[in-house]
Amino acid sequence: MEQTKRKGSISSERKRTNILKDIEFKLITFLCGIMPRWITPNILTAIGLLGAAMIFASLSLGIENKQWLLLGIFGFLVNWFGDSLDGRLAYFRNIPRKWYGWALDINVDWIALSLIGLGFYCYLEQHKILAFLFVIGYGGTMIASLIRYKITDKYSIDAGLVGPTEIRVLLIMVLGIEMFMDQVVYYFALLVCPVLIILYLLEIRKVVQLGDEKDIAIKSGSTTS
DSSP: OOOOOOTTOOOOSBOOOOTTHHHHHHHHHHHHHHOOTTOOHHHHHHHHHHHHHHHHHHHHHTTTOGGGHHHHHHHHHHHHHHHHHHHHHHHHTTOOOHHHHHHHHHHHHHHHHHHHHHHHHHHOTTOHHHHHHHHHHHHHHHHHHHHHHHHHSOBOOOBTTBOHHHHHHHHHHHHHHHTTSTTHHHHHHHHHHHHHHHHHHHHHHHHHHHHHHHHHHHHHTSOOO
16 A cells, blocks of 8 residues: 655655765755646646657757757756656655556656657767667666566666766766767767666666566565565
C-alpha cells in the first residue's frame, strides 16, 4: 500500500545518487513552494515535453543559423523544470498518483528523448549514427532502471554520479560553446555515446544478476515475492 506523504514534502521512492542531487533538491523544494495553484503536475509534464520540442526545433534550425541553439539551451531548462517538478509537486501537495504518474512519466520521457535524439540526428548531418547511438545508450539506461524497479521495487534514474540533470547541464554547455566553435557537438557526441553504451551494458549486467539472485531466493523459499 502506498504510504501517505507529509504535505510539503517532495520525497518519493526514487533514490538519487547524482552529483547535483543536494542543490537540485533544495531548488525543487523552493519552486514547489512558490508554484501557483493552477499549475498542476500534468501541466508540468506538458511543459517538460514542450522543452524537448524546443530542443528539436533549435537543432533543426541551428544547421543554417547557430543562433537558434539559444532556443535549445532554453529548451533544456524548460525540460528540466517540467520533468523534475511534475512528480515532486504532486508529493508536495500530497496528491501523488503513483502508478498513473509513473506510467505517464516514462512514456513522456521516451517521447522527449526521441525528439532530442531526432534533433541531434538533423544537426549532425554527416555523423547521424552518433545521434542514433545516443538514443540507444540513454534509452537503454531507462530500460535498465525499469527492470531494476520490477525486480527490487526500488526506482533510480541515475547511473552512479550522473543523472538526467547532469546530462542536461553538459548539453547546455556544449550548445553554448557550439555557437562560437564548430564541431563541438560532434566531438562531445563522439566521446559521450560510447560512455552511454558502456553504462547501459553495465546496468543491464547488474539487473540480470539481480534477477538471478531473486530467482535463487524464491527457489530457496527465503522470499514470497
